[in-house]
Amino acid sequence: DQQVKQNSPSLSVQEGRISILNCDYTNSMFDYFLWYKKYPAEGPTFLISISSIKDKNEDGRFTVFLNKSAKHLSLHIVPSQPGDSAVYFCAASGTSYGKLTFGQGTILTVHP
């Protein structure tokens, strides 16, 4: 039972354009969401997060949007750069502090 789903295994965009990565969740007890970025042969690194009390959080080129009623979040990268090419994972946590549930990941490729 996949409680966090990233339904797009891959996404390809042109440099300078917007990248939109999507994530859906089923557990209404999740109240904190994170995005991680992973390059090959490295561990994931934290990118941006959002609490359920907000619907948007922005950090430079990265913005995360949360739609609680739809149980959906998205990561926007504007403008996309070739160095953004990586696997992106969304993750969620709830009342069980420390328990973290990840999605399957989306491979983003940004073409020069």
Next chain:
Amino acid sequence: EAQVTQNPRYLITVTGKKLTVTCSQNMNHEYMSWYRQDPGLGLRQIYYSMNVEVTDKGDVPEGYKVSRKEKRNFPLILESPSPNQTSLYFCASSPSALRLNEQFFGPGTRLTVL
């Protein structure tokens, strides 16, 4: 340098031969966690630890054991490995379970069970 180290980085073993993957952090973090990454399944949490002597199951704890006797170390033990435990394993730590946005991952251990 702040880091999470895992050993070994690569391991090929056979079914049923007990093994331990070590994880150590030098940041005095309270929270540590183990994940496995598999194609099409993403990352899945195996076990986590809020502090010394406190461990909890993640989403896929079956077939694994952990211990947290010291703050800096969080070894992952496979008592009787099976081929379905072939995976890429990551250890991670953060200052606390309430600061998962500061979670720092190790470089990974690629395990193959024949």
